[in-house]
Amino acid sequence: MMDGTETESRKLLRRLRDAMAEDRAGQARLDNITHLIADSMGTEVCSVYLFRDAETLELCATEGLKPEAVHETRMKVGEGLVGRVAKSGNVVNEADAPSAKGFRYMPETGEEIYSSFLGVPVQRLGEMLGVLVVQSKQAREFSADEVYALEVVAMVLAEMTELGAFVGEGAALSARHQQSVLLRGTTGQEGAAEGHVWLHEPRVVVTNPIAEDPHKELTRLHEAVDTLRIGVDQMLAGASGGDAEQVQVLEAYRMFANSKGWMRRMEEDISRGLSAEAAVEKEQSTARARLSQVTDAYLRDRLHDLDDLSNRLLRILTGQGTNTGAEMPTDPILIARNIGPAELLDYGRSLKGIVLEEGSVGSHAAIVARALAIPLVIHAQGLVTEALNGDHIMVDGDQGIVHLRPDDTVVAAFRDKIAMQAKAQERYASIRDKPALTKCGKTITLKMNAGLMADLPSLEGSGAEGVGLFRTELQFLVRNQMPKRSELSALYAKVLDAAKGKRVVFRTLDIGSDKVLPYMKPHDEPNPALGWRAIRVGLDKPGVMRMQLQALLRAANGRPLSIMFPFVAQYEEFIAAKAEMNKALERERILGHPLPEKLEVGAMLETPSLAFAPDKFYEEVDFLSIGGNDLKQFFFAADRENERVRRRYDTLNVSFLTFLEGIVKRCDASGTALSFCGEDAGRPVEAVCLAAMGIRTLSMRPASIGPVKNILRNVDLDGLRRVIEDAGRRGEQSVRTSALDYLRNQA
Template sequence: MAKNFESESRKLLLRLREAMAEHSAGQARLDKITRLIASSMGTEVCSIYLFRDPETLELCATEGLKPESVHQTRLRIGEGLVGRVAKKGRVVNSADAPSESGFRYMPETGEEIYSSFCGIPIQRLGENLGVLVVQSKEARNYSSDEVYALEVVAMVIAEMTELGAFVGEGAALSPLHQQSVLIRGGTAQEGAAEGKVWLHEPRVVISNPIADDPETEVQRLEAAIEELRVGVDRMLEGALGGDKDQLQVMEAYRMFANSKGWLKRMKQDIGQGLSAEAAVEKEQSIARARMGQATDAYLRDRLHDLDDLSNRLLRILTGQGRDTGAEMPENPILVARNIGPAELLEYDRKLKGVVLEEGSVGSHAAIVARALAIPLIVHAERITTEALNGDTIMVDGDEGVVHLRPDETVATAFRDKMAMQTDAQTRYASIRDKPAETLDGTTIQLMMNAGLMADLPSLAGSGAEGVGLFRTELQFLIRNQMPRRTELAELYSRVMDSAKGKRVVFRTLDIGSDKVLPYMAPQDEPNPALGWRAIRVGLDKPGVLRMQLQALLRAAAGRPLTVMFPFIAQYEEFTAAKAEMDKAVAREKILGHPLPSELRVGAMLETPSLGFAPQKFFEEVDFISIGGNDLKQFFFAADRENERVRRRYDTLNVSFLTFIEGIVNRCRSTQTPLSFCGEDAGRPLEALCLAAMGLRVLSMRPASIGPVKSLLRRTNLEEVRAIIHEARERGDQSVRNAVKEYLRTANPDA
């Protein structure tokens, strides 16, 4: 790039910095910026369009178009050339804009006299904030140097917007991070909580996007890059004991840290007038934008590496590390892009809730959040850029909604809802030690789900009659290496001790799909939920399964032991897994170790195929637990990680309940104990209908036992069963409305 052009670019940025520092109102600053850019670039028009909402762009300032069109002209994303830039996140550079496909003429702006058009996305860290446009009467393409200079200017505007210079409409422009924001996401763990934001990785704030001395900035960048490389080398040394795949990942990470192209691009940005920090963030924003468009998994991973390296580099340059010295507020609600199970557990039980920008309903973090009994929202778009440490935040895990900096009306309504839930929990405590016996004399056994030692105190407090599912994979997921057999045996023994004689059903390692061990080579599968997971991994790699079974047998130390195998899809898989248990028992006997006084070996029914297994399976298995979460997604062919389809199908669908009833009848004919485990078991209405279908054991999170027991004790199960059969006879798709109506009339308090 020519030296004189770089010099002009720096002059423009310095003028922009002066405009940014002025104490004038946001609109006046924005108007001055468009004048400065038009003058410096030698164009008749410069306009700034900002997002009014996720789908609408608004003309917020212009030099050259009709002033009265400001805050009046709006475009939908994808509409016209401006909308195309916003949608694609890419530059549009045309010498003859009216001839371009999709061109939209806006008569109120007076732009019909301008032929050339160059639109630049205003982005920050992959988030589209708006579009910077320059236009001129002369039919010409803007040069690559001019486009590059405009990209640098757009980067600075993005920083100014992020710092609260202007967002909103007209003269009443509200500063960002002061507005009340409602964000919709997905429910990964139910519950409600109010607290203060605690950012897992506090956002690095760049206070100096424009630099006076490029040479000094380059020196700062090079020193920071060197510190970064030393740190990555140390990480690589620490991984030398890992497996081949882990080393390959770390080598790829180091390759990016040493990328000459990356450093060259950042130096070019500095040459245009950006500070070292702003240069890093500009390239990071480009990588984030590409990450969102990449379909290749390998490329996405590499762009993610670059994103992570950029964050590390920014912390080095700004000194804004994770340990900022800020104290965690009371009632903290964690906000993060994503988080691993080990990191989440490090917070212990201090957190009141978790909100993730990414994540999934079956992620490691979701499993831990359920174990900690705190609400978790996933897919909360833009939460990490909207939230600041200490912001008031209200998390409604039941509805999948986050209220950030809520106004008083919203806050009052939310607190009323929480108060009602607290009152309800007080009522549930009064029936804690009473049986879940319905009005017609049917007793339902209510068990709890667990996965951590920290869960076990809930066994007594919740009124659960035992642990219907103890997830053993958490102990594998939160470590960087395979746990030893002795460690597992000690843990399982402590679990049994804490249960104080109540039954604990241990599920063997359920990994794969969305639960990948940090030290296990990831499998590139097009549909992992239907792939190599759970018992399939255990049977193909029997060493880990045998080790875990031996640990369970030793933990029992002569006490009763209950074990079940996950994701059994056919009879032969159960017989193969049971054979491994028989071998483990025989080995323990030879070694002279005490054997369990009673050993029950069961299977999880999570695929429709097992419901049609040979009669011999139902005769041989000691018990069956229906894994409702997986069974429902396979029954309806609706991925439970896909928000578009997972809520489309109802657990109380007549077809699904009929299938459940069929399993109940098969188990009844062979006197095989049957239970239902999953989120639906903890929803009172669903639990009631499952019980009406013949299920007598339900396992759920501890907090759900009170509400479920309360409804069961106030309802006649035979009458509910009759209502379900009537709905089925009528051809209703779901029995939900019919059962709700019955409860309203027969039991108004239910």
């Protein structure tokens, strides 16, 4: 029996390394490894179970169980003791396995004759790959040294699996990072793109998990940690005197970098036979496994800090990562767990597409992706660990689907789709300068949404008649400190210059919910979408609002100016915001600065409550813009970040259209200009239905203007209105089917 000393552990790892070097097929290699482990640990059984899919484990090799059970015995996660290890990510050590809770008898393996059971997870960076098991007839609990030794072996197995060591004839395993993968996520920004993977944080591949010389590995580890500590100290010195929260994060980094416990565990891993890289990654995998089970936000942040430090240390040890000198492909699709707006803007329009494992449809990254008109898919779980730099990838932002290393049939179908879209864009270019005049003689005004200077060239190229929404928060989000009034004024002036006299509607700062400024203390709210955000923040922090209003007035420099307040829920909020506007105007007049020749002050209608505001509100507000994204989620009480509910409710629901019709009537009665701004304005079917309900101005992303204008020029809105009304009378929940039938007949 193996006694768990470092000599025996290193001896086993050396035998494993020698076995790996032999010229064998994948299955033969895996079979040999189970034999070596059982022999070294003095157990009758050693088995390797690997995942076949997200929910199923398969017995892939065994020493001691019936050979015919290999690739035949399968179990679900959570089923039996093996499934328990896979589900929890924890070691299961049972002296009397058959009587242990959850034991599953599998007659095809012959395992009922074995009493003791030790199962450890085979995982890499928190990704569960399988379970490694040893069993013996003797009823005993395995010692702490034996458990530790098997964990070290499991770590090496994970690296070998990652490197494709068990792929080959008879292995019944597919090579990782080689097969085609289809991932389903969520649409963050529509559009389709083909290109090659560019990892925001390139994965580090450990190619030498087993150490030749432990003393040499310890020296390498100590030198790398010294380099890491110096780097953290330099970052901290650069941040001192700056943002207090950033300093706190770096202080936590330094605490971990100087952690004696972290260092001791890695040194012990090396003494057991692992290389310095494998020791770092073993600790990182343990931290990642804990991370998935921790609910406390503070602890999760600290584990994220440790994870980030481990990545930095691995890059120092291997020379891999951001400093490898790897060249970005000419058609990069950016892959990341998440990414901040400033980092995304650094990439700019060079990106063909973006895929994130996290994020939200209203996140900073999504806002920037929309501004740059780059297809974005979010919630694509597992892509960061599956993709490698340079992999062929296709992103379908319309469907929220990602094809990694696609096969020829997928490539052909996808390219056909892109070609059809390109052909349609050519057709739309021919009507760019023509009005959106319907068959029934109604003209619809089409405007574009923007948030960056980079958007403004689209104003002319898309055929937009102005900017219906300029998001001003992006300039706040991409900085580490509050921008100066002079900086904002210069930017807003450039926006007005670029618009060349076309109307630009500036929306004041819309932060809160999922848009938190890096230099403002975040407020932990149970439901931030319904919390302290937008106009509520502005009225509670009037200094910031005044500064922005002054910047806008100075940018106009006497030219016409349109300003819109976001998320107004009641008349009193608009009155308070307009009072701040009047104060800013008076201050500019006293200072002798030119005032706008025409000033329009509007509001975004994003809450149902504002639709029922007093008549006085509709008489005083210069214009209203329906914020369709938020309004829809509050109307249906369905969180637009929640995939389980948001797709249940249709914009073309009769109830919602009837509600919009009521807003149109109130605006018509008061002579208030009305527009609709949001994703639905840029979807052709939704757009024509909104126009049929009486909304005469639509604001959307630039790429949507062509398709929307094309359908509007080919439709009779009066006929469509009758179809919508008839569907309502028939009691249909949504008018979508009836509207589509009508539009097909119009084509």
